[in-house]
Amino acid sequence: MQDRIILDNVSRFYGEVLGVNRVTLSVPPGITSLVGPNGSGKTTLMNLITGLVRPTRGSIQVLGISPTDPEKLFRVCGYATQFDSFPRGMTGFQFVYSYLRLSGMSHDDCQRTTAFAIGRVNLGDAAHRKVAGYSKGMRQRIKLAQAIAHDPGVLVLDEPLNGLDPLVRAETIALFREFAAEGRHVIVSSHILHEVDTISDQVILLSNGYVVAEGKIHGVREEMSEHPMQVIIRCTRANVLASRVFEQDHVVEVRLHADGGGLLVKTRDADRFYRALNHLALDGVGIESVAPADDNVNSLYEYLIGGEESTR
């Protein structure tokens, strides 16, 4: 459990306002996305993990370290908050360098490490300009540089892709993947669902301060038996396949595509459906592609939280 981030029955109230309630999580290495609309508790959860706020109840361990011990925690953890404000008068380089120095690095090491971190977020050319003159995207990147500069095992990033153009966004996502591939924790919050789909190893869905689901997106989806899985199949002889598929007792609905080249199947048991599909394929139906239609965060969110809240 020393390689996990563990929250045990954690609650946080701001007076009478609920931040998060009874959150119990065990987050493994990899990219974990916190998903939920504004006010769902994503930032509170991140602030709790990094000790910027204290839990009203419950306990937290980050790789075995309590967030109440910043001296140890921030040797293994980096946090890019969503606050878009910086100490006055600093250049990007000074900003990363100054706070890095507090970790006890020598001046030379710090200079080198700062330059490396700023290079990793592709901000080298603007490193010696004042942060106050940066664009929103540049400010996001310099915060990211500060969070990764000390090479942390846990990277917590609050809405890190906000304000980034598509190219930088792709580069940043690649950076997250690189970190995750090295066995580190990358915890990312977002309310942009399609973004989360593409980058996450696992998701934590939050609503009104509660964790409504957690795990790998596919796994979470499979656990929701009250919502049949939807599968899109592109094939030849779609009408034949439709009639054969509908004979299965777990299939609840089949719709033929208008062009006759495919069908949408709703099933209550995805595993049995895929096994059956293998047999049908052997019977001479030419299957071109099979893809889940609602095995994504957007659908999960809609099923779990319904229309009461909206996400972009």
Added chain:
Amino acid sequence: MNQKVSISQWLSQIGLVIRLEMRKTFFSRRGLWVYLLALAPVLIFLGHSLSEINNRKERQSLNAAHPVSNEALRSIQRGATIEDVVEKVGQPFTKVEFHRPRASLDIYQYTDGENVFVFAFNNSRLTDINERDRDTIAKDSLIFAAVFQSFYLRLAIFFGCVGVFTNLFRGEMLDKSLHFYLLTPIRREILAIGKYLAGLIATVVIFCTSTFLQLAALSLHFTGSEISEYLAGPGWGHVASYLGVTAAACVGYGSIFLAAGLLFKNPIIPAATVLVWEGMNIFLPAALKKVSVIFYLQSLSPVVAPPDANMPALQKLLVTAAEPVAPTWALLGLLTLTVLVLAVAARKARKLEINYSTD
């Protein structure tokens, strides 16, 4: 061994925090008024000195036009007639006459180049002699002591420390940049100490410079020999003591307002409360007197400003020391109070949370 590593690391972190804070404390736009507050008494004393220099020049030119010696002026006794006086010391440089049918008042002013003598004649007989001596160092040191205790310590340094120390945490909360410190591997207590020392360096430099400049400005109108004589006597001791008391004020008030910045969202309320508490120190019971900074500062002040009859009641109250204690005890008491308040501040810093939306 680990303990040693920690201590050296803490010291290095304190040094780094001080360096980071230094620019903010010295050059922040929010702190401009602190400089003005520190500069105000320098300007007052400079104005006083320049006016004294002008007055002396004027007296010397008047004496050149109406030459008379100090001895001659001092030999004039009450009861003398106008004619006697004019015969002895000549015509005055100013003469004012009020004449009524059965009464007359004549005022004659003379100067020996340094002092001014005012002779008042009722019905041509000298009834009053008023001597306006030029300022002496002894006289000005009492004026300085009164201004130092009633304005400089209680208001200028007090509010200067409010401005600098409450901003160390509260200012960064308002700027929403405090969290960057809290995301580094530094103990919050170490951060609080580092910030306190940064504030202390700034206020000590600003206010001690002001104290020194005030003394320099005040001494401008004295001659070189007068100043040398003063410095050879108690002078340097006074200068050192005033600088020490100024620094001690920053130490004491600094700790209080650092804690206030951590404990309260609006520093005006604790500042006003402390101001009233410090003001009513003289009325407090002996035990409570010790829970104030001014009690120790007054005991450390080198010159006791005697409340004179012409002083406004409020100022008289402010310069009256409440049962002073020996300087060593005063220093120890002040340091103990400071350490206790800093311990409270460090404890609060340890539990500090970032919640900018409510700050």
